[in-house]
Amino acid sequence: MISRRNALLVGAAGVVVAGTGGVFLATREKPEPASPPSVNPQGRMLWRNWSGIESAYPAVRSAPKTEAQVAQTLKTAAAPIRPVGAGHSFTGLVPTSGTLMTLDQVAGIDRWEGDEAVVWTGTRLGALGPALAARGRAMPNLPDINKQSLGGAIGTGTHGTGTAFKAIHGDITALRLATVGGEILDCDATHNTDIFNAARVSLGGLGVITQVRLKTAPNPRLHRHVWLEPLEQTLAQAETRWAKHRNYEFYAVPFTDLAANITHDETTLPATPPGASSDDAFLEALKQLRNLLGFSTPLRKAAAKALLGSTKPEEAVGEGWKLLSTERPVRFNELEFHLPLQTPLTALKEVVAALETHRKDVFFPIEARRIAGDDAWLSPFNGGPRGSVAVHCHYKDDYKFLFELIQPIFLAHGGRPHWGKLHSLKAPQLSRLYPDWAAFQDVRRRLDPQGKMLNSYLRELFGA
Numbered sequence: 001m002i003s004r005r006n007a008l009l010v011g012a013a014g015v016v017v018a019g020t021g022g023v024f025l026a027t028r029e030k031p032e033p034a035s036p037p038s039v040n041p042q043g044r045m046l047w048r049n050w051s052g053i054e055s056a057y058p059a060v061r062s063a064p065k066t067e068a069q070v071a072q073t074l075k076t077a078a079a080p081i082r083p084v085g086a087g088h089s090f091t092g093l094v095p096t097s098g099t100l101m102t103l104d105q106v107a108g109i110d111r112w113e114g115d116e117a118v119v120w121t122g123t124r125l126g127a128l129g130p131a132l133a134a135r136g137r138a139m140p141n142l143p144d145i146n147k148q149s150l151g152g153a154i155g156t157g158t159h160g161t162g163t164a165f166k167a168i169h170g171d172i173t174a175l176r177l178a179t180v181g182g183e184i185l186d187c188d189a190t191h192n193t194d195i196f197n198a199a200r201v202s203l204g205g206l207g208v209i210t211q212v213r214l215k216t217a218p219n220p221r222l223h224r225h226v227w228l229e230p231l232e233q234t235l236a237q238a239e240t241r242w243a244k245h246r247n248y249e250f251y252a253v254p255f256t257d258l259a260a261n262i263t264h265d266e267t268t269l270p271a272t273p274p275g276a277s278s279d280d281a282f283l284e285a286l287k288q289l290r291n292l293l294g295f296s297t298p299l300r301k302a303a304a305k306a307l308l309g310s311t312k313p314e315e316a317v318g319e320g321w322k323l324l325s326t327e328r329p330v331r332f333n334e335l336e337f338h339l340p341l342q343t344p345l346t347a348l349k350e351v352v353a354a355l356e357t358h359r360k361d362v363f364f365p366i367e368a369r370r371i372a373g374d375d376a377w378l379s380p381f382n383g384g385p386r387g388s389v390a391v392h393c394h395y396k397d398d399y400k401f402l403f404e405l406i407q408p409i410f411l412a413h414g415g416r417p418h419w420g421k422l423h424s425l426k427a428p429q430l431s432r433l434y435p436d437w438a439a440f441q442d443v444r445r446r447l448d449p450q451g452k453m454l455n456s457y458l459r460e461l462f463g464a
């Protein structure tokens with residue numbers, strides 16, 4: 001996230017902590033959240049998502065090796081049947097007491113059609129990078145991490161940042177959908193068009209997408225530049241930077257009046273050796289400032305400026321698939337809304353003000369990105385480009401404020417939630433945000449009349 005800090009930072013924060021009472025820090029450090037048992041009384045093994053807030057004990061775990069096995073399992077397996085990728089969604093999309101189907105073995109590049117790669121959806125984004133690069137190609141853009149499966153990423157509208165770039169599903173030109181009827185449907189802009197429009201972002205609610213045809217781009221060498229500056233300066237420059245840079249995003253750091261800026265631009269400079277990420281050191285310093293000085297926002301801001309204000313910029317050069325996604329060693333929970341282009345910066349300022357007034361326990365930076373529009377029916381970017389703002393909180397911290405304090409701000413600014421991240425919207429509100437909501441539900445009912453693909457979370461979400 002802000003891989004621009006060295007261990008000295010934590011050391012410096014530690015000096016402040018020690019100077020003003022380390023006991024205070026020790027008493028404010030939160031305990032690990034309780035873990036569900038790894039096996040339930042029926043002997044079923046635990047499944048958990050990445051952040052740990054969603055869990056389930058599926059009766060059946062299915063790991064088909066072929067598309068035909070996927071279709072056969074969908075036809076016969078115990079409901080609810082839930083496909084799972086890397087389990088990196090924060091919402092209850094995956095948990096099931098019925099059948100959990102991993103696509104891990106339905107993976108890899110099947111073939112090339114010109115510059116489009118036909119890829120099995122169990123493929124992880126991190127594995128796709130080198131496979132495409134071997135042919136001099138790349139995914140046009142990437143999200144913050146590359147642990148996701150391709151099926152999971154398109155299932156929730158996963159995206160990176162950059163005005164020229166669509167979310168990943170926006171670069172899909174055809175797909176194959178296995179249904180609970182045991183069929184495999186070929187869908188694109190001219191065949192099964194309604195299913196193509198519904199399936200590209202479908203939360204695993206229509207069946208299992210086994211294969212997609214993906215546009216690729218030349219594999220670019222990118223120059224990354226990361227720097228901290230006053231938040232006001234970032235807000236004043238953000239639009240210019242989105243217009244100027246291939247990829248631009250920034251992180252507003254609450255309780256510091258600072259923002260971390262990240263740009264990626266094409267370059268012919270030679271690649272630099274990969275450096276170790278120090279995001280965790282930076283986050284640890286912010287956490288310690290919270291633990292120690294959370295009682296006084298002016299003191300916390302002054303200490304943050306003293307510790308972080310002189311942070312040196314970071315530069316790196318490398319292939320896009322190696323630079324655009326990074327590691328996230330510190331676990332968190334997250335809410336992200338996608339807003340019409342006029343509102344993200346205003347909404348972000350309101351979010352920072354709300355946190356600094358009401359939630360002094362929050363220390364994670366708030367991320368702002370830009371994504372081009374597409375035409376998938378449940379794409380948050382359907383109808384035009386959007387600006388995304390994401391609020392994170394440490395996995396040990398209470399995240400309910402995301403629904404109570406933050407979500408209303410984004411809704412008031414016309415936001416649509418990220419399908420894989422926390423929100424509390426259900427069918428009545430969601431249907432008002434998506435012009436093609438009813439058409440999507442018609443396709444869903446036609447493909448799965450008995451709702452075999454629906455767990456309780458999706459039933460409520462879809463109003464089924």
Ligand SMILES: Cc1cc2nc3c(=O)[nH]c(=O)nc-3n(C[C@H](O)[C@H](O)[C@H](O)COP(=O)(O)OP(=O)(O)OC[C@H]3O[C@@H](n4cnc5c(N)ncnc54)[C@H](O)[C@@H]3O)c2cc1C
Nearest residue numbers: 085086087088089143144149151152155158159204209420
């Ligand atoms: C640390 C972290 C960083 C993140 N960064 C970003 C980011 O930069 N940008 C962004 O947009 N999001 C981001 N996310 C969110 C993440 O990209 C999405 O939640 C994504 O869906 C996770 O992919 P997955 O493979 O883990 O899918 P899962 O969470 O396992 O599944 C997601 C959905 O897809 C469905 N599904 C999976 N495979 C298939 C298939 N083959 N056919 C049909 N349905 C399927 C599942 O049933 C489920 O509904 C991040 C999440 C984490 C934890």
